[in-house]
Amino acid sequence: MTPLLRRAAATAAATVLGVSLLVAAKSGPGGRPAALAQPGVVGRPPVARGPVATAPPLPEATTSTTVTAPAPVPPSSTSTTAAPPPAPTTAPTARPTPSSAPPTTRPPARPAPAATTATTARPTTTSAPATTATEPAAAPPPPSTAPGPTTTTTAAPGTTTVDSPIFVAAHGRETYGNVQVRLTFQGHRIVDAVALQTPSDRAKSRQINQRAVPILRQEVLDAQSAQIDTVSGATATSEAYAQCVQAILDQVWK
Amino acid sequence: MPTQTLPGRSPSGPGRVEVTASPLERLPQPGREGLVAALVALGAVAAVGVWWVDTPAGLLHSAADRLTATGRITGLIGTYLALVEVLLMSRLPWLDRLIGMDRLATWHRRNGQYCIWLLGAHTLFTIWGYAGTDHTGLGHETALVLALPDVVAATVAFAALVAVGVLSARAVRRRVGYQTWYTIHLVTYLAIAVSFLHVLSDGDDFVHHPLNRALWIALYAGVALLVLAHRIGAPVRAAWRHRLVVSRVEPEGPGVVSIYVTGRRLDALAAEPGQFLTWRFLTARGWWQAHPFSLSATPNGRELRITVKASGDHTAELQRLTPGVRVVAEGPYGAFTARRRTRRRVLLVAGGIGIAPLLPLFETLPAGPGDLTLLYRTSRPEDAVLRHELEAIAERRGARVLYRHGSRNQPPDPFSAESLRALLPDLTDHDVFLCGPAGLVERARESLRDAGVPARQIHSEAFEL
Numbered sequence: 001m002t003p004l005l006r007r008a009a010a011t012a013a014a015t016v017l018g019v020s021l022l023v024a025a026k027s028g029p030g031g032r033p034a035a036l037a038q039p040g041v042v043g044r045p046p047v048a049r050g051p052v053a054t055a056p057p058l059p060e061a062t063t064s065t066t067v068t069a070p071a072p073v074p075p076s077s078t079s080t081t082a083a084p085p086p087a088p089t090t091a092p093t094a095r096p097t098p099s100s101a102p103p104t105t106r107p108p109a110r111p112a113p114a115a116t117t118a119t120t121a122r123p124t125t126t127s128a129p130a131t132t133a134t135e136p137a138a139a140p141p142p143p144s145t146a147p148g149p150t151t152t153t154t155a156a157p158g159t160t161t162v163d164s165p166i167f168v169a170a171h172g173r174e175t176y177g178n179v180q181v182r183l184t185f186q187g188h189r190i191v192d193a194v195a196l197q198t199p200s201d202r203a204k205s206r207q208i209n210q211r212a213v214p215i216l217r218q219e220v221l222d223a224q225s226a227q228i229d230t231v232s233g234a235t236a237t238s239e240a241y242a243q244c245v246q247a248i249l250d251q252v253w254k
Numbered sequence: 255m256p257t258q259t260l261p262g263r264s265p266s267g268p269g270r271v272e273v274t275a276s277p278l279e280r281l282p283q284p285g286r287e288g289l290v291a292a293l294v295a296l297g298a299v300a301a302v303g304v305w306w307v308d309t310p311a312g313l314l315h316s317a318a319d320r321l322t323a324t325g326r327i328t329g330l331i332g333t334y335l336a337l338v339e340v341l342l343m344s345r346l347p348w349l350d351r352l353i354g355m356d357r358l359a360t361w362h363r364r365n366g367q368y369c370i371w372l373l374g375a376h377t378l379f380t381i382w383g384y385a386g387t388d389h390t391g392l393g394h395e396t397a398l399v400l401a402l403p404d405v406v407a408a409t410v411a412f413a414a415l416v417a418v419g420v421l422s423a424r425a426v427r428r429r430v431g432y433q434t435w436y437t438i439h440l441v442t443y444l445a446i447a448v449s450f451l452h453v454l455s456d457g458d459d460f461v462h463h464p465l466n467r468a469l470w471i472a473l474y475a476g477v478a479l480l481v482l483a484h485r486i487g488a489p490v491r492a493a494w495r496h497r498l499v500v501s502r503v504e505p506e507g508p509g510v511v512s513i514y515v516t517g518r519r520l521d522a523l524a525a526e527p528g529q530f531l532t533w534r535f536l537t538a539r540g541w542w543q544a545h546p547f548s549l550s551a552t553p554n555g556r557e558l559r560i561t562v563k564a565s566g567d568h569t570a571e572l573q574r575l576t577p578g579v580r581v582v583a584e585g586p587y588g589a590f591t592a593r594r595r596t597r598r599r600v601l602l603v604a605g606g607i608g609i610a611p612l613l614p615l616f617e618t619l620p621a622g623p624g625d626l627t628l629l630y631r632t633s634r635p636e637d638a639v640l641r642h643e644l645e646a647i648a649e650r651r652g653a654r655v656l657y658r659h660g661s662r663n664q665p666p667d668p669f670s671a672e673s674l675r676a677l678l679p680d681l682t683d684h685d686v687f688l689c690g691p692a693g694l695v696e697r698a699r700e701s702l703r704d705a706g707v708p709a710r711q712i713h714s715e716a717f718e719l
Contacts, residue, residue, distance in 0.1 A: 011368060015328075022302065023323050028312035171313065175462075202461050203402040204384070211388065233318070233387035 160185045162252060164244035169199050169236035176205050176236050181244035183220075185252065190224055193217040193245070198237055208234050216241045225249065279351060279593055282710030286352050294338055301334040302327055304459045304466050318386025325380030326458065332372035333453055336415075336446050337477050339366050344477070345484040345587065354589035355530075355546070356716035363422065370419045373412055373449075408452035411445035418442055432543060432568060450474050489584040495519060498581035500535070501557065503573075506639040509564040510607065511573050512550065514557055515581050521555035523586060526593075527614030528687075528715070531585030533560065540571055544584065548611035548689075548715070550640065552618055558583075561639065563607040590687065590715040592619055597685045597711060601678060602628040603669075603698050605690020606637065611715055612689055613640055616647055623652025627678060631658040631668060631694065669697050671704040682706045688714040 161184045169176045177199030184192035193216070198209040212234035219228035226246035230238040278286065305326055314320050342349075342362045349358065385395035400406055420426055421435050453460055453470065460466050498517035506512050525531070530548040534541065545568060550561035564570040590611055600619055602612045609630060616628050628648070632638045638657055648655045656677070658668040666673060675681055686702055688695045695714050702712055 007364075012371075015372070019324055019327050022306070022327055023314060023320050026306075026309045026311055026323065027314040027320060202458065203456060204458075207398060207402065208388070232316075232389065 158186060159191065162248045163196065164248045166197065167240040167243045167247075169240040171236040177201055179237060179240035179244055181241060181248070183245065183248050188253075190220060193220045195241070205237075209237055212237055213241075220245055279589075280596075282708075283357075283713070284709060287357065290349070290353055297338070298331050298334055301330045304463075304469075305330055308459050308463065308466075316386065318383050320383070321379050321386060322383030325376050325378075325383055328372045328379060329376035329453075329457070330459070332369055332376050333449050335365055335369040335372065336449060337473065339369055340443070340446060340481060341477055343485075344481045345488070345584065346480060347484075350587050351589050351593070354715070355587045356590075356714075359716070366422065367419060370415055373415065377409075377412065403455045404448070404452040405456065407448045408456075411448040411452075414438070414441045414445045432566070436543060485584075489582060492523075492584065493582045496523065496583075498558075498583055500575055500577050500579040500581060502577050503575050506561060508636060509573065510561060510637075510639045511575075512559055512561045513572065513575060514559050515583070516557050517581075520553070520558065523553065523558075525549055525553040525558070525586035526591040527552050527618045528591040528611045529586035529588040530611065530715075531558075531583040531587065534582040534584075535572065535575060536580040536582065537571075537575070540568060543568060544582075545569075546587075548588070549586070550610035550613055552614040561607065561610045588715065590689070590713060591615075594687075594713040595619065595685055597683055598622075599625045599680065599684045600627070601681070601684045601686045602626070603686060603688045603690070604628065604630045605694035605698075606632055607639070608688075608690030608694075608715075609638075609640060609644075610689075612687060613644065613647075615687060616644065616653065617651075621651065621653065624654075626651060626653035627684075628653065628655045629658065629668070629677070630655060631690070633659065635659050669694070669701050671701045674701055675705050682708070685711045685713065688712065692716055 161182050164181045164183070166178045166180045169179050178197045179199070180196040182194045182196050183190050184194075195209075195213045195217070198213060199205040200209070212231040215231050216228060216234075216238060220226075220241075226242045226249060228238070228242055228245070278289070281289070305323075309323065314323050339362060342358050342365065345355075353361070381392060381395050381399055384399060385392050388395060388398065390398070400409065418438050418441070421430055421438055427435065450470075454467060455461070460470060496517040496519060498515050500513060501516040502514045504512045504514070528548070530546050532544040532546045534544040547560040547562060549558055551557075551559035562569050562572050564573050588611075592615070598621070600621060602616055604612045612628065616626065619626065628644065630638055630644070635657070638659075644655050647653065668674075678684060681702075682705070684707065686698075686707060688698050690698075695716065699712055699714065703709065
């Protein structure tokens, strides 16, 4: 009995030690950043809640004065009702090098290890922010004619919907899938956010995002900016979601 | 009663197999076992390597991440060991020759227990980690996890493995019938198939990684082929080839019979003295169960013999076996043969019906007069079956047979180091072949080690698988 117990104890100890060492070897710094949007993180000064004085109003903003947030629309039906199909689906798939990626002011999304932050979220298409950034800021581009993959269109009276480019939800070297967000504006107010795409290849990802997406939507509506808290357990999706929102705001408020 | 008269005659006859052990087989038992254990460990390292490669350094930030990672690691090793579990019992000939089926059975039991603990840890840590990630309680998270594809099936499969584990624990095993134990054991194949699907549909290291998926599928396919070939293909082919049938059943002693089996081309079985087969007697009640019995007579190419003591339902029923019953046998198996021989002199130690594989060894191990000693221990004198044959062999070969009787705890202990040394002053210069009840074999082994016999010279066959 004793040798048997001794063997069992030795096996258990070896297992606990081995697994602990393995896990410790891959462990990073203790806590996660509470929010994505530290100063400068998303490349723009924070967009204040409510109307932004410096930003030219969208054309439609003048036609509507009542704020009636449309009900969240499922991604599939939204894409069918949107006049031009979302450009990102036909957008170039080649990934630019990280240095030429989004607006030049975009620093790493997280001050964590470099290997992790470099690939935290990669836009699959970055031509929109890159090119529109060079256009005269004074000319408010009509959303429907916005160049690049970001398509702006009128979906309902008095509202404008804008689709973001596709960003990849990634954590370290691990990629989970694409994230694409459609924002609906009424004037310069974000009245709805719909996730057109979220990581869904893995069953657990689907489950996590079912929970995270409504939270992220509410956060965007509350913050009226891309400065949203990470939904814990859905870090990669949260980061990519914020980048999607920021890309749209970059476009719209330019 | 020592018998030391006639000079030994060369024990050759039809069916005798000339064996040459490979260099690996000449390694001592610990060396051979270490080699195979290292191979198994290498596979486990590869399984963890899948996780290691897919997980960048510094990825695990929160406690929940670490718990989930622990769940993944234990899951990977656990499912890998489940596969090893099947492989250990797959009757691979080289594995049998290297380790011996009885030791493989011991490994199978220990590995099975470890495997179940690991899979339990996998379940617990994964739910715990996910619960941390989702900010919910263990109960709610369990419901969430069960909603993932194949998780309900995997849970049922795990429950089946636990049931087998419990039923196989020595204390329980004695109470439940062989049939219950056997049937539930078959379910484990299904359980492992389900766990395979669970890994592919839920395993983070496999969903997105075509290479890992391919390797995992190849691993399972390989093991499945080996099992099919050796556990089904080989016995079916052998049954067709040999058409075994019971030719006679002869009483040997109280509750002991010898069963003689004939068939076609028995020389092609190539059974070596000391080996066993698993026997399936196709009677109305016993056809579904197969039990291992050692050949108790030197294979002669015409007839096989086993000697069975009534110690359970099945062995009791075998006492009433009638000639003409058809037989399907798997084997021969076992590493308890002349291949293990390292010294000129040999001591054979038999406990009770453990004499069965030792008799053919006593008859055929190459040895000169005085080189061979058989120590035969039984509870009562009348339990010492096959006595006449042993004495005839001893006389022919110039060997000794010594009988010892008495209950286990009754002094003098014939298996103490002193008794053994008194018996054979040059004991350390002997190979020792042990076969009998596990307790007796272990005690004899310890005494032999105390008496200075190197481990590499001690060879044993467990009484029961």
